Amino acid sequence: MKRNNVMESYIIGIKNGKCVVATETEIINNALEQEKQGIEPHYVYQPNKEEKPIGNPGWLVWNSYSHGCGVVHRRDDGKMVIFTGLQGDFSYV
Secondary structure, eight states: OEETTTTTTEEEEEEEEEEEEEEEHHHHHHHHHHHTTHHHHHOOOOTTTSSEEEEEEEEEEEEEEEEEEEEEEOOOOEEEEEEEEEGGGGEEE
C-alpha cells in the first residue's frame, strides 16, 4: 500500500463544500467490513464493454458523480486492490 513511504489518498466526494478524502487503508477496511457482513462482491472493472472484465468481482466503496467510483477486489493471491473510474467503467455481475 505504501509507495516510497507515502500512503495513497483518494478524493471520494464533497461534503459541506470540502473534499472528502479516504486513505487506501480506510477504503480497503470498508471492503473488508462489507465482506465480513456477508455482502457479496458484484462490481468488475470493464472500461470497454466488448472486452473481458479486469479482475475479480469487488465491493463498491464509493460512488460520486463528481469523483467517480471506487471498487475494491481481492486478487487471486488474496491481496486487496482498489480500482477507480467512472460509473460506466464498472459492470454489475
